[in-house]
Amino acid sequence: xxxxxxxxxxxxxxxxxxxxxxxxxxxxxxxxxxxxxxxxxxxxxxxxxxxxxxxxxxxxxxxxxxxxxxxxxxxxxxxxxxxxxxxxxxxxxxxxxxxxxxxxxxxxxxxxxxxxxxxxxxxxxxxxxxxxxxxxxxxxxxxxxxxxxxxxxxxxxxxxxxxxxxxxxxxxxxxxxxxxxxxxxxxxxxxxxxxxxxxxxxxxxxxxxxxxxxxxxxxxxxxxxxxxxxxxxxxxxxxxxxxxxxxxxxxxxxxxxxxxxxxxxxxxxxxxxxxxxxxxxxxxxxxxxxxxxxxxxxxxxxxxxxxxxxxxxxxxxxxxxxxxxxxxxxxxx
Numbered sequence: 001x002x003x004x005x006x007x008x009x010x011x012x013x014x015x016x017x018x019x020x021x022x023x024x025x026x027x028x029x030x031x032x033x034x035x036x037x038x039x040x041x042x043x044x045x046x047x048x049x050x051x052x053x054x055x056x057x058x059x060x061x062x063x064x065x066x067x068x069x070x071x072x073x074x075x076x077x078x079x080x081x082x083x084x085x086x087x088x089x090x091x092x093x094x095x096x097x098x099x100x101x102x103x104x105x106x107x108x109x110x111x112x113x114x115x116x117x118x119x120x121x122x123x124x125x126x127x128x129x130x131x132x133x134x135x136x137x138x139x140x141x142x143x144x145x146x147x148x149x150x151x152x153x154x155x156x157x158x159x160x161x162x163x164x165x166x167x168x169x170x171x172x173x174x175x176x177x178x179x180x181x182x183x184x185x186x187x188x189x190x191x192x193x194x195x196x197x198x199x200x201x202x203x204x205x206x207x208x209x210x211x212x213x214x215x216x217x218x219x220x221x222x223x224x225x226x227x228x229x230x231x232x233x234x235x236x237x238x239x240x241x242x243x244x245x246x247x248x249x250x251x252x253x254x255x256x257x258x259x260x261x262x263x264x265x266x267x268x269x270x271x272x273x274x275x276x277x278x279x280x281x282x283x284x285x286x287x288x289x290x291x292x293x294x295x296x297x298x299x300x301x302x303x304x305x306x307x308x309x310x311x312x313x314x315x316x317x318x319x320x321x322x323x324x325x326x327x328x329x330x331x332x333x
Contacts, residue, residue: 007040007063008328010321011104013091014045017075017084019302020312021110022049028317032325033060039325040064042104044091046071069094077308080113085120088112092127096134099293106294106324110317111302126169128288131295139183140290141190142168143263144273144299145323146280153255153279161280162263163272164191164289175268179211179224184232190290191263192241198294200330203242204262208233210246211267229267282313285320287327294327296320 012029015021022045029041030053040063043050047068052061069090073083095107109127117124124130132140143164150158166187167178188206195204209215210229212222219226229246236243245252249271252264266272276284277299284299298316306312 005038005332007038008036008325009040009042009103009105010324010328011042011044011095011098011107012321013095013107013109014043014050015091015110016080016088016113016116016302017046017049017071018077018079018081019111019113019304019307021045021112021302023307023310023312024298024314024317025110026050026052027312027314028321029064030056030060031314031318032321033063035322036325041321042067042098044069044094046075046087049075067094078304080116080304082116082120085117085122088117089122089124092130093134096131096293099295100135105328106296108317108320108324109295109297111298111300113302113304127286127295127297128168131288131291135291135293137290137292139186139190140288141165141187141194143191143287143289144276144280144284145287146276146284146299146319148258148279153258155255155259159258161258161276162195163276164263164265165269165272166265166267168269170268172268172270176211176222176224179228179267181228181232181235184208184229185235187265188232188236188241188243189239191265192236192243194289195262198289198327198330199262200333201262205260206241206243206263206265207247207252207257207261208243208245208265209249209252209267209271213248213250215246215248283315283319285316285323287323294324294331296324296327 012025014025042065044067050066072087098104099107128142141164145162148159195201210225216222216225225246253275286297286299288295
């Protein structure tokens, strides 16, 4: 008799305690475990914020564990407290270490508040950068994913929209100086590699944007496309990567391309994520590419204005759990 496959073991960092992270983490975990009997979830967070329903059946309760982490101070929903900044970092560290040690197959993160961590004296620009630092990786890539249904923009089959970024959380004025041939080529290579390795796409097709309006218009609106971006694209093409561009940012996401492109690469945060979030209706998932571990996350913030009111939508967290689960299965193959 064949041996049953091991459970997919996910860990969730429940994020800023005064935000909606604990609420959506618990709700999405219960929904996900009801869908997938071959998975287990560990929620990292304070047990006073993660209260299981009384009528939870024995199967779900056996596959959902709460690992309680001490808070720094009292939590008031919607009210940030710098005394709890280290608590949020502790959640991340335990999730990262557990994945690196093989105790968890993948980590999923709820939103945190970057400003409060910085106010507490810890330099912090975002999950993506922190994960790279803790995993000792010089360059990782932030990519957003979301399912698009049949019929959307005339799609004949459902598709996954994926948008990756060359630069992430930078002031716009710093983006041109941050772009380099090496950074763009590394980003292309990481996206291509993880689409193959983690997403199971044998020969991904990638589109990449330029930086300037009209992709520089032959140098009249900027020379980054000529001097930096195009040479990196050509090097990637010579190595066998199926990529085209640079495309103007305002026309790269046309309906025909969405039907057959496996990933789009944008030069900066809002160039890629503004169109992505406009069409994905809060169901997006953030994936960090280039790490030795699998990490997914919600694509929204802490929503302090609705925290503690029981009205938060857990859809993005549910999609993040589903994608982490699928990436684990892809890697096992």
